[in-house]
Amino acid sequence: MSKQQQFELVKNGKGFIAALDQSGGSTPKALALYGVPEDSYSGEDEMYDLIHKMRTRVMTAPAFNSDSILGAILFEQTMDREVEGQYTPDYLWEQKGVVPFLKVDKGLADLEDGVQLMKPMPELDALLQRATERNIFGTKMRSVIKEANPEGIRKVVKQQFEVGKQIIGAGLMPIIEPEVDIHSSDKEEIERILKEEILKQLETLPENEPVMLKLTIPTVNNFYKELIDHPKVLRVVALSGGYTRNEANEKLAANNGLIASFSRGLSEGVSASQTDDEFNEAIADSIKTIYEASIT
Template sequence: MKQEQMDRMHTGKGFIAALDQSGGSTPKALLQYGIKESSYSNDEEMFALVHEMRSRIVTSPAFDSKYILGAILFENTMNRTIHDRYTADYLWETKKIVPFLKVDEGLADLNDGVQLMKPMPKLNGLLKRAVERNIFGTKMRSVIKEANPEGIRRVVEQQFEIGKQIVSMGLVPIIEPEVDIHSADKEQSENLLKEEIIKQLSALDKDAKVMLKLSIPTEENFYKDLMDDPHMVRVVALSGGYDQKEANERLARNEGLIASFSRALSEGLTAQQSDEEFNAMLSRSIQAIYNASIT
């Protein structure tokens, strides 16, 4: 199974669906879906509603492995079931879509122009549970807001240090040092980021495999050479706040870069839609993101 999933992620045509909003971002995701905060009174009710939303997406006929290679979950979703099977098992066994898990605990405060990841004291236990739940890989996010060399170095070092811990558990880490699309010096940040990534890749053990999730670069095809690194399973792009149309247009100009969209994927989907309307909207979104990912 692992090798089949690895081959699919490395060479398959399609994109990754990011279904991993958690904690503070869940109310926003539900609001976008047409569910107001007054509809739930505690976290359990909130997470039950967001699982209903994600189950509706995942079980839709539009959510097809012809277009979607993988899906990123968060811990609460991993521990829940779809049609009486744990979410990761449903994704792979029913849909042939590779399951990933978001493992970070959110962002630290801004310092040196960046936001590192908060400490993750429970990471080892979470990774063990991920292995038990048949998860293929993980995802963790930091944010770069300014072209500060020291800050960017620390972001990349932290990402790869934890990435090595994830690799040691037999999982494939998606390393996500996001450059804020609104940053005044975005292109300069991307130059510094790429230098640090190359340094860290060259220091990895020969057999270590990683993925990168990056903001769509200012300079087209800027990350092309990273795709050829022997450690690299895939380089994927986040939508970063662009709407779906703009994200797709920018993505399509970068050969080999595929989407890992969250908000841009669920754009236009609401709880109030009939299944027919919902599936038609999701199908259009998936087709458009797929087309932008296969350039």
């Protein structure tokens, strides 16, 4: 596996990044949308078996390949599980040509200063070591911004970049994700402060050690162009953030160079009760529309 090949694909490839990283908190919701209600399984083990089945179905679908998909973000458990007899990251890269990423955050802290920082990650070094052994290319971690509080936003971005540097130090590519709540009444103002803070933090990165950014689609079209063009940013991807797939695609298409990294948007319209043909068709349709919105 060539890290350089993966780097080039993520930097220059046409397509998007699939987010398959629902964690313990968001898995019941993801399963319910897929048509598996909470009362049909008991305990975490059964729940994780079911979500792995769903993810396997997505990853093994014929349309899930490097023609449209550059990378996939995995949940920690998924990294240690197998798809068709291979560890998931190896399956993705060797069979599908899709670059594997890993979600590394441990969830969000309580709301303070209008933001939710990431919870402490004392075991991050050990996890990064395991990720390297599992042939993971990069990582993703999420914070949330709900209010235009300059101090809170500064803290979020600072924390993200501090952890990002730790990840770079372990030889992996960090995706920095300071999500802006799409329901925030001052979303546009948050984005203005956020962009400034990100630009400041990018200056602290050494040459030739870029990061990726995962951002909420901005209120003003092409507002993040400066970040997309920045020499220290490998790629800027967008989250669907609670928009329907159609809404998210429409907004995304209006932002040149911004590509999708959708989770809910990707699996919208698929269900456990579908036959494999129906499921594969639904996923193919989903992938096609997200791909088209990503290549504008």
